[in-house]
Amino acid sequence: xxxxxxxxxxxxKPGESLKISCQTSGYNFDRSWIGWVRQMPGQGxxxxxxxxxxxxxxxxxxSFQGQVTISADRSVSTVYLxxxxxxxxxxxxxxxxxxxxxxxxxxxxxxxGTRVTxxx
Amino acid sequence: DTQMTQSxxxxxxxxxxxxxxxxxxxxxxxxxxxxxxxxxxxxxKLLIYAASSLQSGVPSRFNGSGSGTDxxxxxxxxxxxxxxxxxxxxxxxxxxxxxxxRVE
Numbered sequence: 001x002x003x004x005x006x007x008x009x010x011x012x013k014p015g016e017s018l019k020i021s022c023q024t025s026g027y028n029f030d031r032s033w034i035g036w037v038r039q040m041p042g043q044g045x046x047x048x049x050x051x052x053x054x055x056x057x058x059x060x061x062x063s064f065q066g067q068v069t070i071s072a073d074r075s076v077s078t079v080y081l082x083x084x085x086x087x088x089x090x091x092x093x094x095x096x097x098x099x100x101x102x103x104x105x106x107x108x109x110x111x112x113g114t115r116v117t118x119x120x
Numbered sequence: 121d122t123q124m125t126q127s128x129x130x131x132x133x134x135x136x137x138x139x140x141x142x143x144x145x146x147x148x149x150x151x152x153x154x155x156x157x158x159x160x161x162x163x164x165k166l167l168i169y170a171a172s173s174l175q176s177g178v179p180s181r182f183n184g185s186g187s188g189t190d191x192x193x194x195x196x197x198x199x200x201x202x203x204x205x206x207x208x209x210x211x212x213x214x215x216x217x218x219x220x221x222r223v224e
Contacts, residue, residue, distance in 0.1 A: 044207065044217055044218075044219050044220045045156075045164065045207055045209075045217040045220075046217065047214075047215040047216065047217065061214060061215070062121065062214070095163050095164070099211075103152075103211055103212065103213060103215075104152045104211055104212060105169075105211060106154035106166055106169040106209065106211055107154075107156075107164075107166065107209075108166050108169075108175070110163040110164055110165070111163065112162075112163055113162075113163055
């Protein structure tokens with residue numbers, strides 16, 4: 001059974017750094033893309049980017065390029081989303097997603113979401 | 121980048137009704153469109169992929185159609201558990217989502 005299990009909610013201050021995680025199981029970690037989707041409070045879904053863990057190739061939405069980094073640790077089948085300096089506007093729920101291809105393929109599995117609150 | 125314009129933003133319906141939601145892509149998307157259902161406080165769930173293919177385990181009352189730039193999701197015989205928000209998504213290049221439709 002494919003599972004994507006995300007780390008717990010976070011409360012941070014503006015300017016702080018943060019790394020959230022998505023631990024996967026039930027499929028070949030190296031053979032699929034894992035990405036992140038943002039949902040701001042009461043808003044819709046926004047695709048942020050994807051990583052191919054086998055070679056760490058990444059693809060980003062133009063809206064998020066340079067704003068976050070995505071990395072993978074193959075030893076623990078886990079993907080990370082990292083901010084170096086949070087802003088209040090980063091307050092949102094973040095979902096990790098799986099896709100078998102970088103394009104022309106939907107997000108067939110989703111994590112449960114990680115709520116990030118950034119407030120002074 | 122391709123924008124997805126989804127309508128209506130909300131629809132009022134009753135159990136047993138048929139509901140149709142549409143999405144228009146700003147650029148040709150072939151049939152690379154998916155539909156998701158999201159209930160409050162939970163992650164979205166894939167319903168339809170490749171415009172009209174039903175994801176495993178999804179009831180057959182969900183039907184997707186369209187190609188090119190115009191796509192639709194139809195829910196026939198609406199059930200109590202179908203009251204949720206629905207999103208279209210295009211995956212032909214830079215991924216984008218529609219704005220969502222709340223079925224209430």
